[in-house]
Amino acid sequence: MSDIPSELRYTKSHEWIRSIGDGHLEVGITAHAQELLGDMVYVELPEVGSTMNGGDDCAVVESVKAASDVYAPVAGEIVEVNTLLQDAPETVNSDPYGNGWLFRIEPTDESELNELMSAEDYTAIVEAEG
Amino acid sequence: MPYIPHTEEEIRQMLDSVNLADIDELFSEIPGELRSGRLTHVPSGISEMEVGRVMTARSQQDGHYINFIGGGVYEHHIPAPVWELTTRGEFYTAYTPYQAEASQGTLQLVYEYQTMMSSLMAMEVSNASLYEGASALAEAVLAAARTRKKVTTVLIPRTVNPVYRKVVENIVRNQDIELVDIPFSMTEGTTDIEAIRAFGKNSVAALVIPQPNYFGVLEDVDALTDLAHELDALAIGLVNPTAMALLRPPGQWGAEGADIAVGEGQPLGIPLSSGGPYMGFMCCKNKYVRQIPGRIVGRTRDGEGKEGFTLTLQAREQHIRRSKATSNICTNQGLMVTAATLYMALLGPGGLRRVAARCHHNTRALQAKLTGIEGVDRCFEAPFFHETVLQLGDQPVGDVLRAIEAQGINGGIDLSVEYPELGNALLTCATETRTVDEIEGYATHLERVISRRSMDPPSTGKVAG
Numbered sequence: 001m002s003d004i005p006s007e008l009r010y011t012k013s014h015e016w017i018r019s020i021g022d023g024h025l026e027v028g029i030t031a032h033a034q035e036l037l038g039d040m041v042y043v044e045l046p047e048v049g050s051t052m053n054g055g056d057d058c059a060v061v062e063s064v065k066a067a068s069d070v071y072a073p074v075a076g077e078i079v080e081v082n083t084l085l086q087d088a089p090e091t092v093n094s095d096p097y098g099n100g101w102l103f104r105i106e107p108t109d110e111s112e113l114n115e116l117m118s119a120e121d122y123t124a125i126v127e128a129e130g
Numbered sequence: 131m132p133y134i135p136h137t138e139e140e141i142r143q144m145l146d147s148v149n150l151a152d153i154d155e156l157f158s159e160i161p162g163e164l165r166s167g168r169l170t171h172v173p174s175g176i177s178e179m180e181v182g183r184v185m186t187a188r189s190q191q192d193g194h195y196i197n198f199i200g201g202g203v204y205e206h207h208i209p210a211p212v213w214e215l216t217t218r219g220e221f222y223t224a225y226t227p228y229q230a231e232a233s234q235g236t237l238q239l240v241y242e243y244q245t246m247m248s249s250l251m252a253m254e255v256s257n258a259s260l261y262e263g264a265s266a267l268a269e270a271v272l273a274a275a276r277t278r279k280k281v282t283t284v285l286i287p288r289t290v291n292p293v294y295r296k297v298v299e300n301i302v303r304n305q306d307i308e309l310v311d312i313p314f315s316m317t318e319g320t321t322d323i324e325a326i327r328a329f330g331k332n333s334v335a336a337l338v339i340p341q342p343n344y345f346g347v348l349e350d351v352d353a354l355t356d357l358a359h360e361l362d363a364l365a366i367g368l369v370n371p372t373a374m375a376l377l378r379p380p381g382q383w384g385a386e387g388a389d390i391a392v393g394e395g396q397p398l399g400i401p402l403s404s405g406g407p408y409m410g411f412m413c414c415k416n417k418y419v420r421q422i423p424g425r426i427v428g429r430t431r432d433g434e435g436k437e438g439f440t441l442t443l444q445a446r447e448q449h450i451r452r453s454k455a456t457s458n459i460c461t462n463q464g465l466m467v468t469a470a471t472l473y474m475a476l477l478g479p480g481g482l483r484r485v486a487a488r489c490h491h492n493t494r495a496l497q498a499k500l501t502g503i504e505g506v507d508r509c510f511e512a513p514f515f516h517e518t519v520l521q522l523g524d525q526p527v528g529d530v531l532r533a534i535e536a537q538g539i540n541g542g543i544d545l546s547v548e549y550p551e552l553g554n555a556l557l558t559c560a561t562e563t564r565t566v567d568e569i570e571g572y573a574t575h576l577e578r579v580i581s582r583r584s585m586d587p588p589s590t591g592k593v594a595g
Binding site for chain 2: 041042044047062063065066067069
């Protein structure tokens with residue numbers, strides 16, 4: 001069972017969301033997701049300033065065996081992307097909840113955060129996937 | 131690679147394993163109204179000897195003409211080893227095999243091809259080829275549009291081959307891409323750069339830059355490339371590969387080079403034939419490698435440290451990326467690529483340069499001879515490569531070409547169909563395969579046809595008075 005930090009929020013599509021204090025949300029993919037995908041070779045990030053609806057595909061993580069979309073967990077504007085990943089996509093594997101974050105989003109409606117899954121609910125989903 | 135069809139027994143076993151009675155049941159979920167039914171117009175089989183007779187008769191319908199037609203595909207000398215080797219059993223399959231890495235020889239050849247094309251275009255990346263030049267241009271437009279998500283306008287000069295413009299329109303019209311024509315100078319035959327400047331920054335996804343353009347004329351590719359980049363648009367070079375042996379290749383255009391280079395690979399060792407097969411080539415800057423379609427072969431080391439070749443960057447392709455793949459075209463023209471690779475290897479950079487120089491020389495000679503005829507003038511002032519546009523004054527080009535054809539000469543293309551504003555304009559071409567005598571012969575016949583028609587104009591069918 002991979003690491004699922006209790007203080008984060010999650011989506012069914014395996015994104016994690018961290019509230020970083022200034023009203024912005026940091027988004028990445030979970031340890032479970034990066035394990036499924038394998039060694040990352042490329043990360044395509046959204047443009048800073050672009051606006052997303054919740055559920056829009058806004059990034060792509062490409063591993064040696066697959067490429068997978070990453071979705072905006074809530075509606076909002078992309079305020080920052082992790083440019084470190086352009087040269088070091090493997091950081092998503094080595095530190096998925098830390099330096100492997102993908103983008104930061106300023107939500108249109110902060111209360112949407114409360115609709116996202118808790119660590120407990122996400123754990124149940126991962127376990128159900130077996 | 132042997133072709134082994136399924137036996138009745140194997141088909142039976144497969145049907146049994148999925149619990150189906152027959153093949154029809156396998157497709158039973160397709161509604162009846164969507165099925166085409168049985169083929170009704172296919173005649174019953176004939177013998178090999180009869181087939182041979184039919185095919186010979188049909189091939190003779192094409193006739194044997196001295197060819198001065200270009201317009202996108204070109205008659206070049208193809209050294210005998212090219213097709214002797216290409217048609218060897220080891221190469222004689224049009225596809226990258228499904229277990230690609232089992233065919234190291236094929237992959238090495240594609241890798242060599244990519245290396246040669248990257249070098250000829252001065253670009254960082256080449257794919258393993260596409261179907262032909264026109265669809266390669268369409269794929270380049272789609273790739274460029276993917277990099278500029280919110281900008282949907284792509285500029286295609288009218289100096290781009292009309293057939294290519296139609297194919298691109300057909301392929302991209304349902305992809306939310308707006309193609310905009312750019313006019314050309316009636317005196318120079320080059321793209322009107324001021325018409326492009328009228329578009330603002332960030333309003334254009336890409337600009338197509340043909341070199342040489344459909345009229346054979348050389349465009350100011352440096353200025354066009356730099357202007358595209360000023361507008362924050364991608365520069366797509368559409369080039370003749372033979373010409374690139376003489377002219378500066380797309381990777382060296384302007385300050386930063388073109389972003390994508392595509393074109394028709396037929397001049398590299400592929401014979402003229404009605405409808406192909408030909409091949410499209412596609413190169414790009416490294417930063418766009420994930421946007422281009424098609425297969426890419428990479429060189430690597432295997433588990434024992436030995437050099438080997440492998441398909442790489444496959445996550446762009448539809449067997450992995452499904453509906454979000456860069457294209458539904460993930461195949462290549464393997465056999466044509468084999469011929470092109472052998473052709474380039476046999477000629478080398480120096481040989482290709484001599485072919486290009488001889489083509490240019492012959493077309494200059496052709497133009498000089500033909501414009502020496504009264505009533506025949508050069509249409510455009512700008513320099514050309516191996517094709518040129520001539521004005522035939524008041525002589526309808528179609529009629530003149532038919533009269534010349536009766537003398538065993540295909541004189542060129544009647545531009546009045548696609549470019550009525552040019553009047554009686556003829557696009558004509560002389561590659562390295564045309565001899566001095568053939569060029570003389572063309573001039574002699576053209577002069578006679580024009581002077582006879584001028585003295586004795588054909589009846590217009592109108593009643594005088």
